[in-house]
Amino acid sequence: MTAIAAAVPPAAMPGVVKTTYRDALRAAHRDALRRDDRVFLMGEDVGRYGGCYAVSLGLLEEFGPERVRDTPLSELAFVGAGIGAAAAGMRPIVEVMTVNFSLLALDQIVNSAATLLHMSGGQCAVPLVIRMATGAGRQVAAQHSHSLEVWYAHVPGIRVVAPATIEDARGMLWTALQDPDPVVMFEHVMLYNLEGEIAETAGATDLDHAAVRREGSDISIVTYGGCLPKSMRAAETLAADGISAEVIDLRTLRPLDDETILKSVAKTHRAVIVDEGWRSCGLSAEIAARIAESALYELDAPVVRVCTVEVPIPYPRHLEEAALPQAASIADAARRLVNHHG
Amino acid sequence: MPSLGADMEAGTLVEWRVKPGDAIHRGDIICEVVTEKGDIEVESWLTGTVEQLLVQVGQKVPVKTLMALIRTEGEGAAAVPPAPAPSAPAPSAPAPSAPAPPAPTPPAPTPSAPLPAPQPSSERTRISPAARKRIEAAGLDASTIVGSGIGGAITIADVEKAMSASQPAARAESEATSVTAIRRAIARAMARSKREIPHYYLSQTIDMSRALSWLERENSARELPRRLLYSVLLLKAVALAVREVPEMNGFWQDDHWIGSDAVHAGVATSLRSGGLIAPAIHDVGGKSLDEVMHALQDLVNRARSSGLRSSELSDPTITVTSLGERGCDSVMPIIYPPQVAIVGFGRVVEQAWAENGMVGARRVIHATLGGDHRASDGHRGALFLRAVDSLMQSPEQL
Amino acid sequence: MNEQELREIVKRTLHRIAPEVDLDSIDGKTDLREEIDLDSMDLLNFFVALHEQLKVDIAETDYSRLTTLDGCVQYLREKTGAV
Numbered sequence: 001m002t003a004i005a006a007a008v009p010p011a012a013m014p015g016v017v018k019t020t021y022r023d024a025l026r027a028a029h030r031d032a033l034r035r036d037d038r039v040f041l042m043g044e045d046v047g048r049y050g051g052c053y054a055v056s057l058g059l060l061e062e063f064g065p066e067r068v069r070d071t072p073l074s075e076l077a078f079v080g081a082g083i084g085a086a087a088a089g090m091r092p093i094v095e096v097m098t099v100n101f102s103l104l105a106l107d108q109i110v111n112s113a114a115t116l117l118h119m120s121g122g123q124c125a126v127p128l129v130i131r132m133a134t135g136a137g138r139q140v141a142a143q144h145s146h147s148l149e150v151w152y153a154h155v156p157g158i159r160v161v162a163p164a165t166i167e168d169a170r171g172m173l174w175t176a177l178q179d180p181d182p183v184v185m186f187e188h189v190m191l192y193n194l195e196g197e198i199a200e201t202a203g204a205t206d207l208d209h210a211a212v213r214r215e216g217s218d219i220s221i222v223t224y225g226g227c228l229p230k231s232m233r234a235a236e237t238l239a240a241d242g243i244s245a246e247v248i249d250l251r252t253l254r255p256l257d258d259e260t261i262l263k264s265v266a267k268t269h270r271a272v273i274v275d276e277g278w279r280s281c282g283l284s285a286e287i288a289a290r291i292a293e294s295a296l297y298e299l300d301a302p303v304v305r306v307c308t309v310e311v312p313i314p315y316p317r318h319l320e321e322a323a324l325p326q327a328a329s330i331a332d333a334a335r336r337l338v339n340h341h342g
Numbered sequence: 343m344p345s346l347g348a349d350m351e352a353g354t355l356v357e358w359r360v361k362p363g364d365a366i367h368r369g370d371i372i373c374e375v376v377t378e379k380g381d382i383e384v385e386s387w388l389t390g391t392v393e394q395l396l397v398q399v400g401q402k403v404p405v406k407t408l409m410a411l412i413r414t415e416g417e418g419a420a421a422v423p424p425a426p427a428p429s430a431p432a433p434s435a436p437a438p439s440a441p442a443p444p445a446p447t448p449p450a451p452t453p454s455a456p457l458p459a460p461q462p463s464s465e466r467t468r469i470s471p472a473a474r475k476r477i478e479a480a481g482l483d484a485s486t487i488v489g490s491g492i493g494g495a496i497t498i499a500d501v502e503k504a505m506s507a508s509q510p511a512a513r514a515e516s517e518a519t520s521v522t523a524i525r526r527a528i529a530r531a532m533a534r535s536k537r538e539i540p541h542y543y544l545s546q547t548i549d550m551s552r553a554l555s556w557l558e559r560e561n562s563a564r565e566l567p568r569r570l571l572y573s574v575l576l577l578k579a580v581a582l583a584v585r586e587v588p589e590m591n592g593f594w595q596d597d598h599w600i601g602s603d604a605v606h607a608g609v610a611t612s613l614r615s616g617g618l619i620a621p622a623i624h625d626v627g628g629k630s631l632d633e634v635m636h637a638l639q640d641l642v643n644r645a646r647s648s649g650l651r652s653s654e655l656s657d658p659t660i661t662v663t664s665l666g667e668r669g670c671d672s673v674m675p676i677i678y679p680p681q682v683a684i685v686g687f688g689r690v691v692e693q694a695w696a697e698n699g700m701v702g703a704r705r706v707i708h709a710t711l712g713g714d715h716r717a718s719d720g721h722r723g724a725l726f727l728r729a730v731d732s733l734m735q736s737p738e739q740l
Numbered sequence: 741m742n743e744q745e746l747r748e749i750v751k752r753t754l755h756r757i758a759p760e761v762d763l764d765s766i767d768g769k770t771d772l773r774e775e776i777d778l779d780s781m782d783l784l785n786f787f788v789a790l791h792e793q794l795k796v797d798i799a800e801t802d803y804s805r806l807t808t809l810d811g812c813v814q815y816l817r818e819k820t821g822a823v
Contacts, residue, residue, distance in 0.1 A: 269472050269498060300470040300498045301491060336492075561800045566791045569800060571780050614760060614777070642781045666779050 015201065021163075021194040024170035024202075025055045025187065029093065031203075032174055033063050036091055039177060042069035042078055043095030043131075052097045053133055053192050079105035079130065083113045083182070086128035091177050096132040099148045099186065106151070113182040114157030125180035129173065134162075135188040135226045135276055136324055142312035145320075147276040149225070150283045152184045153254040160254040161207055162186045164228035166196045168251060171205030179207070186253075188226030188276075210257035212264065216246035219334050220264040222287055223274035224250035227325055231274050234330035243338050253283060261287065262295045269300035270337045274325050279307035301337045306330050343375065343397075345405045346382050346655045347527065353377045354402040355409070364392045366412065371651065373409070378523035379619050384652040390414035468495035476501045524617035535679050539594075540715040543674055546727040548734050549697075550690055550705045556737040572690070573664045574635045576707075576730075578740045580662055580685050581605040581626035583729035589718040590683040590711075590726050591659045599682065599717040604628070608658025608678065609638060611645045620678055621650050622658035631740055665689055672708035682717035685730070686710040741820060743813060750812045753789045757782050768810035783807075794820055 047070040050057030060068040071078035082094035096102045136145035176183035223231045235245040275284040284305040309323040353375040371383045393411035487504045489496035561569040584591040592601040608620035623637045664687040673686035688708040695704035713723040751763045761776045796819040
């Protein structure tokens with residue numbers, strides 16, 4: 001199955017193809033499997049079923065059962081197997097259905113994957129990529145909808161990335177596979193169907209820098225993952241109101257790219273942090289603290305956070321929507337910071 | 343907050359150099375304050391242990407505000423603070439804070455209250471950190487700015503509005519803040535002098551040829567860094583002349599003259615940025631010429647880089663102003679209150695000079711005395727100037 | 741050390757004494773005492789600084805030769821044997 005080729009529209013600019021976030025991820029897998037025979041993919045239903053979110057659809061047929069492996073329903077076991085394979089010289093990609101289930105493998109990730117390089121005195125790297133879906137919006141209720149990225153971003157020894165654009169969906173995997181440390185990659189469930197254009201030649205992207213997705217001068221919206229498109233829409237609305245918002249896509253949640261964040265705050269003097277995680281002890285708290293530590297005297301207003309309401313994600317659509325950051329609530333928060341009159 | 347000049351009303355604390363628990367000695371520098379005369383290092387008048395610091399860095403407080411508690415040796419833990427240091431000087435030292443400036447008007451904090459470090463008031467103006475930085479940089483007064491931010495906070499936009507509203511004034515102010523402050527200090531001191539002090543003036547032309555020839559010989563034998571300036575001879579001569587006419591040295595306070603044993607000569611020093619200050623070289627009479635030269639060099643350089651100490655500013659007992667080689671022939675100087683005399687020297691000029699029936703070309707200098715007629719009379723003033731003259735004729739004795 | 745280097749040293753030294761003056765705008769023949777307001781203490785500091793940097797002795801009787809930029813450079817060339 002060649003989704004990208006099939007999707008080429010007649011009117012596309014030369015060298016540019018229309019694709020989706022999901023297809024770009026699949027292209028990244030195909031590329032990695034072709035380029036490096038140490039790379040293999042395993043996880044629940046990644047083979048015959050094509051992956052819970054259809055990322056690996058067609059890869060079993062193309063690369064065979066040795067390299068696209070369905071595993072038993074035990075996160076602890078197959079993540080652990082991936083760590084062993086990585087330590088033994090392979091370049092495994094392990095897919096966990098969602099971050100919610102990854103907690104069953106937390107011991108393997110935090111106690112083994114994150115520590116081995118350190119505890120072996122640099123002898124035993126774990127070049128493993130663990131991919132997992134995250135976030136809410138598909139009405140799959142609390143046990144399938146949480147955003148627990150910060151649980152991993154807390155831990156030294158692993159890198160945590162969150163591709164939020166088609167370019168990063170296409171480009172982050174290969175770079176992650178080159179990292180000697182385990183990389184946890186979060187794919188927001190609402191991004192898989194994201195459509196857009198990408199250069200035919202698009203390839204690996206870096207994992208070190210946050211990206212300014214939209215330049216602005218009045219306020220910095222700092223976000224990542226599933227909240228990026230919402231923040232971009234909010235910035236669009238704000239522009240209509242005469243407020244110039246800069247949108248920062250963190251891309252990598254650990255280590256954080258302080259420089260890009262602080263540079264933006266130094267320019268706009270105001271910051272809204274948008275995080276689908278909960279606010280208490282969340283990634284938003286960490287970013288706010290760093291801004292306060294290093295850019296306090298650049299601030300012209302308090303730092304504001306737009307996060308998920310502190311409840312388990314509700315099932316009914318209207319409650320789920322109400323619980324999550326939305327373009328409207330992001331724009332409201334930004335407006336309050338910029339247009340205050342005493 | 344010590345008075346670092348007769349007309350100083352308040353100072354802003356820039357830095358504490360000590361912390362509670364530190365042992366300090368009389369003369370140690372305990373903090374740095376900024377006044378209209380620049381940054382001044384404040385010395386302790388007491389020996390003891392720092393008990394508590396009461397003023398915070400950045401605070402502007404009136405003269406005589408209690409700034410710190412110092413426990414002197416043998417004293418129990420101070421429940422009641424010692425009297426504000428500068429108001430109780432040792433007998434040998436002139437009271438630097440006198441004459442008392444007009445009592446600070448409210449809303450200044452009560453100087454005598456030994457309160458703990460001030461707590462931020464709950465009615466503190468809300469200012470965003472970025473706006474605060476700009477307000478300080480621009481030297482604006484936050485209380486004049488209306489805040490439009492959350493909770494009425496002052497924001498960058500408010501500061502910019504305030505700056506553009508007072509653009510020409512604000513710009514001039516920020517460019518020349520220190521200069522205007524010094525000008526104001528000079529204005530106050532000089533106006534007070536002319537208002538209160540009945541000056542009399544005397545002048546004497548002093549033959550400088552012996553002194554200058556001696557100095558040239560002396561300097562030709564010296565390495566460049568050890569050479570003397572002739573103003574050192576003049577300073578020393580003034581200090582020694584005071585021994586003969588002590589009324590010239592000291593202060594006029596509360597309707598009577600208070601003398602000083604030591605001669606702390608204020609040296610009128612012009613600043614490159616404009617303005618004039620007259621910090622003291624301590625005990626000029628007790629110093630050798632080399633020591634006076636060293637002190638003068640040090641003092642002038644520090645005055646020009648704003649590094650003076652509190653005692654240097656607060657306690658000159660007589661002032662000397664020398665116009666230097668590019669000045670005019672003579673100067674009618676104005677006494678710096680509460681001092682009682684000022685000696686002015688014009689530039690050295692060569693002129694025809696008759697002596698013993700012969701006319702020759704001599705290098706001379708016009709010395710002028712401005713005296714406070716409340717403290718001395720012209721006759722004593724004349725004796726004083728003649729003493730300076732005669733001392734200059736025996737430079738090797740200086 | 742060539743003349744240009746000497747001139748730079750002289751200017752740098754003067755700059756420390758009169759930091760607010762644009763030395764590039766000063767004519768080499770103007771009297772520095774008048775032009776940039778140097779008093780006897782400034783001049784002494786200037787001479788001492790030159791003495792320390794270039795290890796030249798400057799007699800007091802020579803002071804008058806060092807009152808212009810050109811004069812300083814010329815004098816220091818003679819003293820240091822610079823070309």
